Amino acid sequence: MKWTDTQDIAMALTDTHPEVDPQYVRFTDLHRWITQLDGFDDDPERSNEKILEAIQAAWIEDADY
Template sequence: MTLTWKDSLEIAIALDETHPDVDPRFVRFTDLHAWICALDGFEDNPERSNERILEAIQMAWMEERS
């Protein structure tokens, strides 16, 4: 599956599977950005992200956890 910055929920699920011991509430955006870019299937331009996108992914990750 190909992931882009628009795939917040799918990215959140992948992050939860990749980093099960991490509490998403305390992840810095710089780390979050790096982890997303390193996901298998992520094929979007790293420079196209912004704080709003990263926050949406972080919120989706927190929802996935609860």
């Protein structure tokens, strides 16, 4: 997975952190959790606030289903 794989990352976060309400996750934790996901293979330094916001929004949507 790369930073641009927003939906895939969101689904993986839902699977790995089912007890977490994604709307209250700090970006520092979100960044760490993403880089620790199995299959994540991108430069940790390539993320930014816009990318993390998009992933968080997708995670909130995925967690609602």
